[in-house]
Structure formats: C-alpha cells, structure tokens
Amino acid sequence: MLETVVAVVEQSAGGQDPWTLGTARDLYDLPFNDLIYRSHTFHRANFDANSVQLSKLLNIKTGGCPEDCGYCSQSAHHASGLTASKLMKLDDVVSEALKAKESGATRYCMGAAWRSPKPRDEPAIVEMVKAVKSLGLETCMTLGMLSPQQAETFADAGLDYYNHNIDTSERFYPEVITSRTFDDRLETLAHVREAGIKVCSGGILGMGESVDDRIDMLVTLANLPVPPESVPINMLIPMPGSRLANAGPVDPIEFIRIIALARLMMPASSVRLTAGRTAMSDEMQALCFFAGANSIFIGDTLLTAANPGNDRDSSLLSRLGLRPTSVEMQGEL
Ligand code: SAM
Ligand code: SF4
8 A cells, every 4th residue: 555655656746647636536535544654654754753844924914905815804805894004114024023033933924915016015025025034034925916027026035935825726716716816826826936936835624615626726736847845734714704704614634634645745845734723623733743744833813813822832842742943954844
C-alpha cells in the first residue's frame, strides 16, 4: 500500500502525471490511519515534524470591499456591522509588526479589503513591505487581484509572499463569489509567480462544498506549474450578516483528511492551519499537525474573526512538544 502511495505522489508531485480528482480521491479514501501515517511520513521527509511556523495577520485596511465573497465580513454586500477603515499609517503597521516579532512570528501578513490595490495605494504598500522586512520578518501581502505591473512593483520592494486563495473548486466557485471568476484568481497567481514572489494559496472548508470540491481545489493547486510554497486550509468561520452565516460545520475527520491530502499532494509546501482554530479541539489540531500541517497564525484575531490567542497556542504547542520554526529554518517553508 505504501509503495502505491509513494508511486502516486512521486509520479504526480514530480509533474510526470498531473494529479486528477481520481488519483487524489483514492488517497483521500484510504483508511484514516493509513492516510495520516503516509502523510506524516512525507511530512517528516520534508520538514522538522516538531516545529511549526508562526505568522501574524494584520488588517491594514478594513471593510467596504466591493467583492461579494460569501464568507467575508468585509464585503460591502454584507450587513456585518463592520466599520470600514482607511489604509493604516506606516508607523502603526511597524509597531504591530514589532509586537508580532516579539511573540515569535517569523512572517508578517498584511491584508486589505480591496478588489485590487489602486495605483494611489501602491507607494504606501511598498513602504510597508520595506519597513516590515527591515525588522527581519518575512513579508506577505493579501490585497486582492494584482496586475503584472503591480506584482513587479511589490517584488521590487522585496515582498516575500503573496496570499491569494482560490478558496474552493472551479465548479463550486460561482456559488461562493460572483464578483470575479476562478480564472481571475489563477491569473493573479500567475502574475505573482512571474514576478518572483512566493505564492500562498489555499481555501476554505465548510461553505457547502462537496468532498470532491475540496479535493479538486487541491488538484488545481498541486497542478500549478509551481505549487504554492504556502497552502492555507481554513475552516469557515460563519460571519454574522454574511451569505454563509448559517453554513454547516465541517466534520473534523474530513478536515484532517484534507490536511493530509494537501501534505501528500504538495509535499514540499507549508500546509497552514489557518482560520477556524477557535472551533477546533486541541486533539483535532494535534492530528492536523501529525497529518502534515506546519504553520499557524498567532494572535487573538484573524482579520475580523477570533483566533485562539498566544496563551492557548503556546500551551498547546508546548504540550505537543512543538517549537516555533526559527528564521534560520524558515527557508524550508
Ligand atoms: N481581500 C483579500 C483577498 O480576498 O484575497 C484577502 C482576504 S483574507 C485576508 C484571506 C483569506 O481568508 C480569504 O481569501 C479567505 O480564503 C479567508 N477567509 C476570509 N474570511 C473567512 C471566514 N469567514 N472563514 C474562513 N476563512 C475566511
Ligand atoms: Fe473583499 Fe477579500 Fe473579503 Fe473577498 S475576501 S470580500 S475580496 S476582503
């Protein structure tokens, strides 16, 4: 059995045989213990299984977004009660980044509720990238769609990562978002890659998608010419006032199966246990780490939603014997 899994992963991860829903589903449907044993084996072959990379996410511009992402409290289409804010001042971003560094973060992610940055926003974003980078933190931006010129501008500023989630399968995408297309997302990922910025792209479970939709999302990511260096797997946080406020919970075992599959399909990528951890038990998170997740966001909030917070996270990580990935080891993520 292991030989089959190894052969499938090596054939596909090596790019010879692109992943298909069929080959990925075969792995997903393995007995749970076989699946997480295989994914853990691949995890150990690529990473220190006892370290977790810590990132911090800051909303540098909140609310009033013209896009209609069904899950998002920042969409202007949703009565989420959120007060929109202007772009944060550079000094405030830097002081927040310093706090994140003191809490052990090695990557600082800055998100803006935009469809895409306007030309007038670019100089401020460039200054933020340079200032946060000068603190010795890896920089990440998630600002919506980018033109090739915008990607080049941010690459020239030294931006390390760009987050742009495809969120779900191409089939299910129109059920979640109608103000842009799945191809729009893939286009920005290509612009980011061409500019030489590392890619962070993943998606969300719990929006009413099927298991095949979740697997198809991973097939799209794993079959990119260069798979994302970071793959965030979010569990939907049902935001009041959003179109998905009443979306059902995700079965924890199905969630862990997707973490394991992401690890097997993209063995060298960082698999990020992202939104929804406040609703996950310690045991569920422990199984996600075993299955191959090796990055989390720290802090009490994740944009406009709750996050476990540093006390709960440090208690969990120390009880599991997991240590924060140092900047030196960072290069592997
Ligand atoms: N505005 C940027 C964009 O859309 O690309 C950044 C959005 S946010 C920082 C990054 C990601 O968080 C989204 O692309 C989505 O995948 C995820 N996310 C947003 N709201 C969520 C929610 N309520 N539950 C789970 N994941 C969510
Ligand atoms: Fe806007 Fe991003 Fe929220 Fe979508 S996820 S509504 S693009 S802020």
